[in-house]
Amino acid sequence: MRRSKQQLPDIEAKEILRTATNGVLSLVDSDGKPYGVPMSFIYDGEDAVYFHCALSGRKIDCIKNNPNACFTIVSQDDIHPERFTTYFRSVIATGTVHILEDRGEMIESLRMLSAKYAPGIDCEPEIEKGINRVLILKFVIESLTGKEAVELTKANH
Numbered sequence: 001m002r003r004s005k006q007q008l009p010d011i012e013a014k015e016i017l018r019t020a021t022n023g024v025l026s027l028v029d030s031d032g033k034p035y036g037v038p039m040s041f042i043y044d045g046e047d048a049v050y051f052h053c054a055l056s057g058r059k060i061d062c063i064k065n066n067p068n069a070c071f072t073i074v075s076q077d078d079i080h081p082e083r084f085t086t087y088f089r090s091v092i093a094t095g096t097v098h099i100l101e102d103r104g105e106m107i108e109s110l111r112m113l114s115a116k117y118a119p120g121i122d123c124e125p126e127i128e129k130g131i132n133r134v135l136i137l138k139f140v141i142e143s144l145t146g147k148e149a150v151e152l153t154k155a156n157h
Contacts, residue, residue: 003032008089014019017043017074025051025139027062027097035062035149041071042112047130049139051110052145060099060135067096071139076148086111088148099135106141108135136154 008016026036037059039051049071053059063069076089101104107127114123 007141008091008146008148010144010146012044013091014045016073016089016146017049017093017144018045020073020075023071023091024115025059027059027071028066028068028069029058029062029104035059036120039071040117042109042116043089044112047065047141049141050112051139052110052113052134053137055133055135062101063097063137068094068095069097069139089146090148091144091146093139093141093144095140097137097139100138103131105138106131109136109138110134115119 020022022038022040024036029035035058039053042050043115044050071093073090073091074088077086079086091124101111108133110127114121114127
């Protein structure tokens, strides 16, 4: 990172992954064209992010062609026009995306997604009803970098 003083400690970058509700998964299609898609997700607390999606589509075509990916989250974006700047906090993860085949891991990831997005609601009937109509994508994180605006760095440290 060019401005290393603005780099977030790993624990803070992982906290953004844990608490954010959406990000952009960036892929490359078979023609070498970039494709970014906003996604809800769940972070496993270690080295993986899980997404659920339809059984087919451009995203799946991209992954089958090239599993390399980038996942970006902006967790803070406060515009300060009088200073011509934005106070931001963001995370960029790079890695590979895989379509899960293991039913047990699929069900567990759907339970984690449900706990995050529908806390306190019994998700088992919905999982059982929909498990054969969704794909679960596992994004294995190879690198993770968090960054914040210099103004936040000065204020927080």
